Amino acid sequence: MTVAAIPLRRLAATRLGWLADLLPFAVGVAVWQILSALEIWPRVLFPSPAEVFRAFVADIRSGVLPFNLGVSLRSLGIGFVVGAAIAVPLGYLMGLSRASRRFFDPLVNLLQAIPGLAWIPFAILWFGLGQGAVTFIIVMSVFFPVLHNLLTGIRMVQPVLIEAVQTLGAGRAAVIAHVIFPATLPNLMTGIRLGIAFGFRSLVGGEMIASTDGIGYAIFNAQQYFQSARIVVGMLAIGITWLVMDRVVLRPIEQRTTMRWGLMREGIERV
DSSP states (O other): OOTTHHHHHHHHHHHHHHHHHHHHHHHHHHHHHHHHHHTSSOTTTSOOHHHHHHHHHHHHHHTHHHHHHHHHHHHHHHHHHHHHHHHHHHHHHHHHOHHHHHHHHHHHHHHHTSOGGGGHHHHHHHHOSSHHHHHHHHHHHHHHHHHHHHHHHHHTSOHHHHHHHHHTTOOHHHHIIIIIHHHHHHHHHHHHHHHHHHHHHHHHHHHHHHOSSSHHHHHHHHHHTTOHHHHHHHHHHHHHHHHHIIIIIIHHHHHHHHHHHOOOOOOOOOO
């Protein structure tokens, strides 16, 4: 095989990969079109792909969809940053200190059983209707996946790695910086990816109840006026946005982090 043939084979494999990814969507749209043509449900309740496409184009041209999507992504970004900024330091504190873990663990276990959407009544009372309440709900949804994946990563660090650097004279700070922190990065990235996914779900639910703009509010408002095509537009906007974020940004970062730092580790109780 010539050297020039290798890039061509890689390009062909990439194209086949994209076609394989698109195939389920093509099948789904075909089934959707068939069901719509059969008119099992009234058109007002089950729009056709063509109607949804027209509504999608109209909402983009009017600026409604970009505006609502921008509002939602801004809330998601703020909520994720705040939730992760609380979860990461607390995770390292609980993972590296037995006393801290004993103190915080009961409270964390209690709160993690409460869904993020269950905080909506308090969010409205504290922040009123708007993106402030939605952001608070996202914070509560992002916090726990990031925290628990980080704690899992710390527990998986092999004690032999710590003992090895300690025999070289490394202190506690050096062990944390050069062993524990790099070793926990794969789990932390997984927690971040899951946290954003949970935050996305809470974002839509929160906007339906506690906001006056955003994608969730647009879906809920379309339901009030039986605009089923716009409901599907909002749902597709959410799904496409998450798919792009996950495939283009989150998953590649997670894979590169795992390839560089991913080591299988077993129990560590303390450093």
